[in-house]
Amino acid sequence: MYDRTTVGTHSSRVQDFVNRHGDADVKQISATAKARIEAQGFVDLDDRTLAQINYWLRLAPAICMVWVAIGTALSSAAILWALVPLAALGALLTRHPFDVLYNYGLRYLVHGPRLPRYPLPRRFGCLMATVIIAGEAWSFQSGHLLVGHILGWSLVAAASANVSIGFCVPSYIYGMVFGKPSPCASVKCA
Numbered sequence: 001m002y003d004r005t006t007v008g009t010h011s012s013r014v015q016d017f018v019n020r021h022g023d024a025d026v027k028q029i030s031a032t033a034k035a036r037i038e039a040q041g042f043v044d045l046d047d048r049t050l051a052q053i054n055y056w057l058r059l060a061p062a063i064c065m066v067w068v069a070i071g072t073a074l075s076s077a078a079i080l081w082a083l084v085p086l087a088a089l090g091a092l093l094t095r096h097p098f099d100v101l102y103n104y105g106l107r108y109l110v111h112g113p114r115l116p117r118y119p120l121p122r123r124f125g126c127l128m129a130t131v132i133i134a135g136e137a138w139s140f141q142s143g144h145l146l147v148g149h150i151l152g153w154s155l156v157a158a159a160s161a162n163v164s165i166g167f168c169v170p171s172y173i174y175g176m177v178f179g180k181p182s183p184c185a186s187v188k189c190a
Helices: 004-026 031-039 047-053 056-073 077-092 099-110 120-141 145-165 169-178
Strands: none
Touching: 031 047, 031 169, 047 056, 056 077, 056 099, 056 120, 056 145, 077 120, 120 145, 120 169, 145 169
């Protein structure tokens, strides 16, 4: 059995460790991770902020990836049609609806900064996902199961690259077509 002094001592040691070492890792971001985030248009942020939001920028793509995987596995047009408006809002707005989970909840638990507004390369990614999800939903609805599965699993694969290593395929395509994002191409200058 634990007595209160043992638990209190243990939790204060854990808190001391977090206070001393927790921020040390957050201040560092690899050049590769920084380049991948900047390719999505987040170019006006310091290294510390990039390190803090690196994984949280993957939350919305992760939710979409799981949603699409479920809809694809079940060949369900209804599940996918329900995602289309949310994906479209990610393309039209400067923040994705799923970012609300972090900005108004999780960030208070992790003491992190708000996620920044979505620049054009990131929104382009949401637009591409919207088109693919709608095409997949239509394919399932109209009985073209093979096309639906090809679209769905391709999107899941592309999203898994973003979720696992931070590489956003649509943002890379955006950069190839429109040029690499620069500070003046950010939302602040638009």
